[in-house]
Amino acid sequence: MSKDAFYKYNLQGVLKVTKAIPGPKSTAMLEEQRKYDSNALVYPGQVPLAISRGLGATVEDLDGNIFIDFSGGVGALNVGHSNPSVVEAVRRQADKITHGLDFPSEPRVALSKKLVGLAPGGLKNNSKVLMCGPTGADAVEAAVKLAKFNTKKPGVISFEGGWHGVSGISLSLTAKRSAKANYLPGVPEVYFAPYPYCYRCPFGLKHPDCSLSCAHYLEHLVRDSDTGFAAPGALLIEPIQGEGGIVPPPPGYLKEIRRICDNNGLIMVADEIQTGFCRTGDMFAMEHEKVTPDIMTVSKSMGSGLPISGIVFKKELDTWGPGAHVGTFRGNALSCAAGFAGIGFMEKHDLAERSRHLGQRTLKRCREMMSRLDVIGDVRGRGLYVGIELIKRGGSKAPDPDLLVRLQKECFSNGLVAWKGGRSGNVARIMPALVITEELLDAGLSIFETGLKKVMAR
Ligand SMILES: Cc1ncc(COP(=O)(O)O)c(C=O)c1O
Known part of the structure; x- marks a missing residue:
């Protein structure tokens, strides 16, 4: 090698x-x-x-x-398992202090400062950070609470196919029915709008002829006083849906959403928990469209393997007071040290560029695979964040989750941890650590293709 x-x-x-x-x-x-x-x-x-x-x-x-x-730790390991810079920073920090509530310490303040400096668009050097608990769900809870605190409106718009966690507010905003089973009622006044899942457009339209009808439908839902929406105040969106099956919206869509938010007094929350920290070929996925959210949620690779989450938001929204969103482990010292070291590694090795490069390579290879194998219905992604949608033969586009279950097992027997997602569990997700070598990436894709041929023949 x-x-x-x-x-x-x-x-x-x-x-x-x-x-x-x-x-x-x-x-x-x-x-x-x-x-x-x-x-x-x-x-x-x-x-x-x-x-x-x-x-x-x-x-x-x-x-x-x-x-x-x-799997790349489902987005938590963009710098890889046990990255040496991260391990060293955690060791050094562990010798000093491991837990310090929200008192200032070197790693905590350094990480907040770093996030403000890296934030997308107008948030850059013009935002505040709230360190949240160990899970992404807690950042979502904080973001929605902050939005509601500012607008005094209860309504939140989320998206079909979206995933935002499994705690109270976040579960209410997650779309997956199986995750909610038996836990209802969730928080009231949550509305789900169609996400631009162009491969299976709910309106039966094709981009770009559709002129972004899904965004216009959303605008109608918000503006028309008789659509059942009670005072929507916030909108929560993944810039590329992750658990929903790696679904990048078409160009211009996020700008439209920003416009709709601006025209209707909605606080725009971008959930960058899975897409953040170089995964999609930029530090944050919102940068691709140069759209600035009002609040951004972060977690997963924010801690480079250690648990942490947070929100980065416009300064003027910082209207709440002490105790508004507190908890014991918010901004844990070891996690902050790991996060700061991990981001340093991303910058030093330009992992955003590496993600773009490896992503192109992967998309090309997967599209070639699609041209040969009729069980691949769609290949999509951005950076090294690629989804391969498996369908049944016969031209119906019916999802084939069973094929993916068998493929995952076949891949594992041959040395590859393949990953699943998608609304029907039929999307293979390629999102390894961005430090993967080209050889390992190619070898993994070969195992994937050989495995797919084998399981489709059974
Ligand atoms: C976009 C997004 N938001 C929120 C979450 C919830 O994060 P956690 O599982 O850490 O609570 C996830 C988890 O996969 C996610 O992908």
Whole structure:
């Protein structure tokens, strides 16, 4: 394997899938976990991986098998598993202090300052930060509370296919029915608008002939006093939907949404929890369209593997007072140190550019695959954030989640952790750590293609 600059950030000896998968040690650990952890766990049921260590875009299981990891910690590991700069910063911080509530400390203030300096568009050097709890959901809760505090209006617009977490407010704003089952009622006055999922346009239209009808429909819902919307005050949108199946909106859409927000007094919240920190080829996905949100939520790669979340918002919205959104672990010192070091690594190695480069390579390869394999209905993405939508044969475009379940297992047996998403669970997601080497990326895509051919033939 040739040594590109990122070689050392990954485990060597990859594709050493020598033992049965899962091997005896992994099997024992998976069984042990099942005894004690709740049935609510999801991933070990999909991919029987018991982890011993990870580096970059690679993980090793307890039996010594090394896998290419296309999940990238679902967006939390843009700098890779156990990135050496991050590990070193955490070690140094652990020797000083690990937990400091919201008292100022070096890593906490450094990270806030960094976020303000990197924020997209008009937020840059003109925003405030609220460090939130360990999960992205908490940032969503904070963003919606801040918006409502400012507008004094209860209504929030979210989007079909959107995912914003599973706590109270955030679950209400998440679209997936299975995630909400039995937990209703959620918070009132939440409205779901159609997202521009052009492959399956709910209006049956095609871009660009549609003239962004979905945005105009949203405007109608907001403006017409008889559409059932009670005083909408905020709008929450993923600049590219992630869990919904990596769905980038068409050009101009986010600008339209900004215009609609401005004309109707809505606070625009961009949820960059999954898209942030170089994943889509820019530090934040809102930058592609040069649209400034009023509030931006961040988490996942904000901590480069350690748990943290936050909101970055226009200064003038900082109208609430002490205690408005508090909690014990908000802005944990170790997470702040990890986050600051991780962002430093992203900047030093220009991971945004690397994401664009590797993303082009991946899209090209996947589109070639699509031309050969009729079970691939759509390939889309931005940067190294690519979705491959699997469909049943016969021209109906019917989603084929079962095929993806079988493909994920087949890939795993051959050394690749493949990832799933999409409204129907039929979208393979390619979002490895951005430190993946070209060789590992190509090898992973080859495992994916060979596996797909095999499972479609069964
Ligand atoms: C866009 C987006 N927002 C919010 C969340 C919720 O984050 P967490 O699972 O950390 O609560 C997620 C998680 O996948 C997400 O992708």
